[in-house]
Amino acid sequence: MKELIILTVISGIAFLIFLVTLILGLIKKNKKLKLTSLILFIAFIGLTAWTGFKFVSKTYNKVTETLRPRTGEEIYDALFDKRQTDCVKILNYQDQVVPKIDYAIWLHFETCPSELKRILSRHEFTAEKLSTTKWDGKIPYGETLEWFNPTTLGDTIVVYEYSTSNSRNIQTIWMNLDSTKVFVRDILD
Helix, strand or coil: CHHHHHHHHHHHHHHHHHHHHHHHHHHHCCHHHHHHHHHHHHHHHHHHHHHHHHHHHHHHHHHHHHHCCCCHHHHHHHHHCCCCCCCCEEEEEECCCCCCCCCEEEEEEECCHHHHHHHHCCCCCEEEEEECCCCCCCCCCCCCCCCCCHHHHCCEEEEEEEECCCCCEEEEEEEECCCCEEEEEEEEC
8 A cells, every 4th residue: 555655756746846847948949948847747647557566456356356255264254263273174064255145154064073062162052963864964054055955964063052032143053973074054134
């Protein structure tokens, strides 16, 4: 940003010097001043073009960085804060790119029991053990993601759910009994 401001100021000064030199050249009818003003005008055009290029380049880089899809690790850290162990392995994910249209973040990962305990300590979750033997695999408000299938966690799973008081954020965690394989759906409205 500093660079753009400095280039803009220098371009402005070059333009002012060009105008003063041109006016003096016309008033005094001096060819050298007119030629100098032409050179200053060319310098002004060059500086303005360079400033424009820098502005577009920096804007493009910022927009590209902003619109870059998050990685599974970035999604995990956004949902659960920085991990305290290296036992997390992201297997699959789908980010919520546009709220209300993409209504949830979907995440599948492997972890260790201590990391899962840390995650569960962040909110007051309700817990329920479920048998997957007669479960049809449908998840309420669920999308059809081929890889998102909590029934693969075993015959019995534990489902944790947290919801804010206004239900604008609902987080559901499906995990196997040994707390090493996890599916997460995070709905943020």
